[in-house]
Amino acid sequence: xxxxxxxxxxxxxxxxxxxxxxxxxxxxxxxxxxxxxxxxxxxxxxxxxxxxxxxxxxxxxxxxxxxxxxxxxxxxxxxxxxxxxxxxxxxxxxxxxxxxxxxxxxxxxxxxxxxxxxxxxxxxxxxxxxxxxxxxxxxxxxxxxxxxxxxxxxxxxxxxxxxxxxxxxxxxxxxxxxxxxxxxxxxxxxxxxxxxxxxxxxxxxxxxxxxxxxxxxxxxxxxxxxxxxxxxxxxxxxxxxxxxxxxxxxxxxxxxxxxxxxxxxxxxxxxxxxxxxxxxxxxxxxxxxxxxxxxxxxxxxxxxxxxxxxxxxxxxxxxx
Numbered sequence: 001x002x003x004x005x006x007x008x009x010x011x012x013x014x015x016x017x018x019x020x021x022x023x024x025x026x027x028x029x030x031x032x033x034x035x036x037x038x039x040x041x042x043x044x045x046x047x048x049x050x051x052x053x054x055x056x057x058x059x060x061x062x063x064x065x066x067x068x069x070x071x072x073x074x075x076x077x078x079x080x081x082x083x084x085x086x087x088x089x090x091x092x093x094x095x096x097x098x099x100x101x102x103x104x105x106x107x108x109x110x111x112x113x114x115x116x117x118x119x120x121x122x123x124x125x126x127x128x129x130x131x132x133x134x135x136x137x138x139x140x141x142x143x144x145x146x147x148x149x150x151x152x153x154x155x156x157x158x159x160x161x162x163x164x165x166x167x168x169x170x171x172x173x174x175x176x177x178x179x180x181x182x183x184x185x186x187x188x189x190x191x192x193x194x195x196x197x198x199x200x201x202x203x204x205x206x207x208x209x210x211x212x213x214x215x216x217x218x219x220x221x222x223x224x225x226x227x228x229x230x231x232x233x234x235x236x237x238x239x240x241x242x243x244x245x246x247x248x249x250x251x252x253x254x255x256x257x258x259x260x261x262x263x264x265x266x267x268x269x270x271x272x273x274x275x276x277x278x279x280x281x282x283x284x285x286x287x288x289x290x291x292x293x294x295x296x297x298x299x300x301x302x303x304x305x306x307x308x309x310x311x312x313x314x315x316x317x318x319x320x
Contacts, residue, residue: 003318005271009264014044017261020054020063020072023173027289028056028073028249031104034276035071035251038268039261055172057145058089064252065095071257071265076192077103077250078303079145081224088223089142097255100302101262101310102269104249104276105291108195109230110149111243113206114188121207123157123215133166136177136186144172149225149244150190156215178202192246194234195287203235210241219244224303234286249290253307262309270296270313 019036022028029051036049052069054060060072061083074080086094114133120126138146147170154161161168169180178198180186189206208230216227228245230238251269253262273294280288300306300314 005318006267006313006316008271009042009260009267011043011260011264014046015039015049015261016047017049017071018052018069019049020052020060020069022054022056022073024053026056027106028054028075030279031073031249031251031276034272035265035268038272038275039264042264042268055143058083058143058148061090061095061098061252062093064254065093065098067254067256070261071101071251071253073104073249073251074145075106075249076108076145076246077248078224078226078245079149080250080252081303084304089148095254098304099253099255099257099262099307099310100304101251101253101265101307102299102314103302104251104269105294105298106248106289107286107291108192108246108248109228109243110146110153110190110192110246111194111208111230111235112150112153112188112190112211113203113208113235115206118187118207121209123159123209123212126209127158130164131166131187132164133161133188134169134180134186135161135166135188135190136169136171136180137190138174138177139170139172146174146190146192149219149246152219152223153190153211153215153244156218157212174198181206193289194230195289197287199235204237208235208238208241211243213242216242216244231286250302250304252304255307257307257309259307259309259312262307263313264309266300266307266310266313269299270294270317273299 021032060074082088083090137150140147174193219225226245277292
């Protein structure tokens with residue numbers, strides 16, 4: 001006999017909410033569209049939901065923390081932890097009132113790869129060789145999490161691209177960085193979105209470097225950024241290796257959000273997950289930008305405290 005599911009939300013009053021997604025066509029905007037559709041169906045007749053463009057990084061965290069929007073998505077999820085107590089890029093403005101409504105899983109990693117022509121396979125060999133790298137990554141402007149993490153990783157690993165006579169090719173989105181590699185303009189890359197097919201197109205020509213344990217420990221201690229493993233042969237010819245975790249989309253709000261709205265959004269994430277899953281089922285799960293099948297229990301395991309309304313939904317889930 002199946003255990004009862006958490007009670008479906010029904011909000012009689014009409015709502016006006018502001019959500020913040022991504023640049024406009026990527027996964028965070030899709031999640032915002034899913035939430036807005038399902039919430040509108042379960043709230044008063046004049047409910048309106050606006051989805052604002054965003055970069056999905058520190059800008060989204062700050063927008064929620066400052067009350068500019070009611071809800072935002074940011075990735076990777078663990079990077080929002082530093083905003084609670086003002087570490088890293090949030091050292092001048094902390095947001096202890098941030099709360100999670102849930103996590104949309106995306107198994108991702110930040111990886112560094114260098115062209116095989118350089119003849120190096122480890123960070124130690126790279127430091128010894130000091131080659132002039134042309135390195136593709138995202139901009140390091142205190143907002144873009146990829147650029148932020150890439151430069152933090154390089155600094156702690158002792159990789160001084162500029163002093164060695166190299167240069168950075170910095171862009172906002174991963175596709176521009178991939179284009180630099182595919183066109184032969186870049187001899188190294190530090191980036192995420194490892195599930196995208198571009199990595200398979202050029203991966204055979206590159207060595208993927210395992211991040212040294214002491215570097216991963218420093219990043220975890222300083223910023224709360226966890227490490228993770230890339231599985232055997234995820235990249236062409238590469239065995240499993242450790243690097244920086246870059247997983248999951250965090251659905252963020254603050255303690256100011258009404259409890260019934262928080263419950264409703266958490267319920268939507270868990271109970272209508274098939275709506276977002278079906279948009280990705282043409283892609284194998286380990287290569288999908290959203291790692292399906294979604295599990296409501298896992299979606300409730302956020303790196304920051306849950307909003308009480310969201311906690312009420314996850315606590316009502318039947319146990320195995």
